[in-house]
């Protein structure tokens with residue numbers, strides 16, 4: 226099924242597998258850079274990841290101009306501005322983001338600050354309004370397998386004083402290079418492996434079903450789900466399973482490409498709101514909400530969910546399930562996957578498990594209906610529908 | 620042909636802008652949306668960077684129609700990439716959601732406010748177009764609280780500029 230019109234863009238070069246980090250120097254040189262700034266957080270430095278990256282660059286023609294480690298889990302405009310000050314003061318000409326969603330979002334904020342030659346990124350918030358600007362090589366090394374931020378066009382950065390979650394959506398925010406190196410994810414604890422992996426699964430499922438799905442994004446989403454089915458349980462059970470780790474890193478990236486082009490829907494609209502109002506971790510919110518939103522969308526998406534049973538459960542189950550029951554079976558498979566991960570590492574199954582109370586629901590619902598992802602969900606949802614979903618997930 | 624389209628888009632923007640002002644006064648749901656907008660906030664919608672445009676400003680409980688002036692100071696600017704993207708939306712033939720999904724429009728500013736503006740637009744469409752049209756672009760068409768005629772009268776004749 227070809228949409229009447231769609232756009233697709235993914236210019237990110239991907240280095241995947243053993244010694245991927247060692248190639249960064251060569252790639253940066255090719256991109257015309259010699260003095261990158263490294264952005265990360267103190268936690269990752271603490272577990273030795275920053276050191277590994279520094280070692281990989283040693284002896285090359287690339288010199289780190291600065292290392293900025295002060296990125297908190299919830300990045301803000303102040304962090305971006307501080308990083309920008311150091312970037313300019315130390316004469317850097319490119320940058321490397323090492324971390325998860327918050328580090329990468331900060332890096333994208335820095336990208337806007339430098340390429341647009343501005344002191345205030347707030348005036349650039351919005352969708353598709355950034356001009357190309359100054360050239361600035363941008364490398365991302367993800368340390369979780371879930372957000373897919375290394376290949377997405379979006380960044381969210383808080384402005385605490387204005388009480389705004391600034392959203393930036395632009396093809397010009399896509400990095401030049403995504404580096405998937407097994408050394409970067411082997412030490413991720415099972416609980417976070419599971420939660421971030423479920424985020425990737427939601428990206429793939431929403432990417433496959435949301436309003437601007439297209440044959441290109443479908444291909445990425447489909448392959449991502451197949452990889453997740455087999456390798457997420459393995460990566461959770463044994464973090465040192467390099468094959469499973471690399472499969473998940475690639476799955477996360479592919480799901481990112483899918484949703485960066487077809488966008489996400491209701492799971493994310495409500496999930497962002499759970500994060501904003503009740504501080505629920507993104508992956509946990511995704512895990513909890515996914516089956517409930519699938520049930521809500523079922524009448525509109527029965528056909529697509531039915532097809533997804535194949536990558537979600539494998540050919541045996543797919544073939545053994547009558548066509549009319551495949552969609553509900555797909556939801557059952559998702560529930561069972563969550564249940565097993567919950568048993569394996571304590572992944573939460575209900576909103577109350579992550580501190581959400583009945584009293585929070587109205588505020589979460591009001592926030593959710595103001596999330597742009599809502600517009601891209603194939604089935605419309607308003608305040609009442611979102612509230613019902615939240616009550617079921619509580 | 621293109622000039623005709625631009626002319627049509629100009630009229631449709633005028634109608635939409637003034638109908639939003641009318642609904643903000645006549646429909647309780649539109650009223651509730653507009654109430655939480657910051658006082659003085661300006662919202663602009665335009666076609667292409669140089670095509671026709673309309674700007675609304677929140678003043679007290681009301682929305683004022685400013686014509687094409689004040690875009691530079693607007694907190695939210697919704698831009699259709701070209702007139703052929705704008706017309707189907709402005710004439711009720713395509714939903715805003717679809718136009719958005721196809722990336723035929725850009726948005727500068729706060730997405731939270733943008734979503735509220737979209738909800739007001741949906742209400743306005745329920746008054747400007749007969750059910751036959753709106754049912755094709757919305758899964759659930761909002762019920763009208765007052766008659767279409769009343770909204771049209773206010774849209775066409777009331778002094779929304781002041």
Ligand SMILES: [Fe+2]
Pocket residue numbers: 372424427428493507511
């Ligand atoms: Fe996500």
